[in-house]
Amino acid sequence: xxxxxxxxxxxxxxxxxxxxxxxxxxxxxxxxxxxxxxxxxxxxxxxxxxxxxxxxxxxxxxxxxxxxxxxxxxxxxxxxxxxxxxxxxxxxxxxxxxxxxxxxxxxxxxxxxxxxxxxxxxxxxxxxxxxxxxxxxxxxxxxxxxxxxxxxxxxxxxxxxxxxxxxxxxxxxxxxxxxxxxxxxxxxxxxxxxxxxxxxxxxxxxxxxxxxxxxxxxxxxxxxxxxxxxxxxxxxxxxxxxxxxxxxxxxxxxxxxxxxxxxxxxxxxxxxxxxxxxxxxxxxxxx
Numbered sequence: 001x002x003x004x005x006x007x008x009x010x011x012x013x014x015x016x017x018x019x020x021x022x023x024x025x026x027x028x029x030x031x032x033x034x035x036x037x038x039x040x041x042x043x044x045x046x047x048x049x050x051x052x053x054x055x056x057x058x059x060x061x062x063x064x065x066x067x068x069x070x071x072x073x074x075x076x077x078x079x080x081x082x083x084x085x086x087x088x089x090x091x092x093x094x095x096x097x098x099x100x101x102x103x104x105x106x107x108x109x110x111x112x113x114x115x116x117x118x119x120x121x122x123x124x125x126x127x128x129x130x131x132x133x134x135x136x137x138x139x140x141x142x143x144x145x146x147x148x149x150x151x152x153x154x155x156x157x158x159x160x161x162x163x164x165x166x167x168x169x170x171x172x173x174x175x176x177x178x179x180x181x182x183x184x185x186x187x188x189x190x191x192x193x194x195x196x197x198x199x200x201x202x203x204x205x206x207x208x209x210x211x212x213x214x215x216x217x218x219x220x221x222x223x224x225x226x227x228x229x230x231x232x233x234x235x236x237x238x239x240x241x242x243x244x245x246x247x248x249x250x251x252x253x254x255x256x257x258x259x260x261x262x263x264x265x266x267x268x269x270x271x272x273x274x275x276x277x278x279x280x281x282x283x284x285x286x287x
Contacts, residue, residue, distance in 0.1 A: 018045040025071040032145040035253035047078035056094040063099045076152040083247035092159050093129035100136045123151045125158030148227040157221035169213030185237045190216045
């Protein structure tokens with residue numbers, strides 16, 4: 001019954017024009033949109049309408065949920081779905097939106113002593129169908145599509161990763177044969193990143209990606225869409241794996257800036273600090 005209702009709703013959405021007020025929000029907050037082909041923009045419009053119709057947005061900490069919040073989040077989330085023969089985040093039910101970064105009390109244990117501490121989060125992604133986002137970081141990430149720092153892409157990448165039931169850095173791939181190549185390339189790149197950091201060397205892949213394989217996939221997803229030319233130049237095999245998965249080639253979008261020269265050393269400390277605040281919970285929280 002629910003499947004029939006979903007198909008009927010989506011059929012109606014296909015006949016509806018994209019709301020002009022939403023178009024203004026896209027033009028204002030999602031500059032990457034102008035780089036897409038007309039066909040891709042049309043597909044993305046429909047995905048945005050489906051996402052907003054099927055997902056629940058809840059404001060927390062005084063955050064007001066309006067069309068600007070919905071469209072800005074949905075536009076970035078649905079960018080990850082273009083060209084892919086997949087449903088619209090079937091495991092995701094609700095997006096909780098806070099005005100800014102969230103401080104959360106969490107239990108921690110070293111095996112002997114259990115303590116509590118407050119951690120600041122820009123976003124979280126849960127396997128039980130929930131994403132938490134900080135609106136000010138959503139908006140700043142959306143309006144600068146070239147800085148490689150996008151909390152929405154990061155957390156929704158976790159949702160793609162978890163569609164097979166686990167968030168382990170390997171999402172559900174189109175064919176069984178793809179897993180060998182994916183595992184070999186991403187494992188090698190992940191090991192290289194960790195090795196560089198252990199030796200005190202810098203990497204153009206954000207250090208937060210060394211946390212675990214799930215965070216590595218989320219970080220390189222941000223880089224793929226926001227720093228595609230450097231990734232293609234410096235990590236061609238990694239770029240090729242993501243290109244095959246997402247079925248997109250952002251390095252060839254019109255207007256893409258090639259920033260392969262230099263390692264933006266002055267920005268790394270700021271970005272590392274922000275990355276450390278991200279946490280991903282793979283289990284239901286204790287109540």
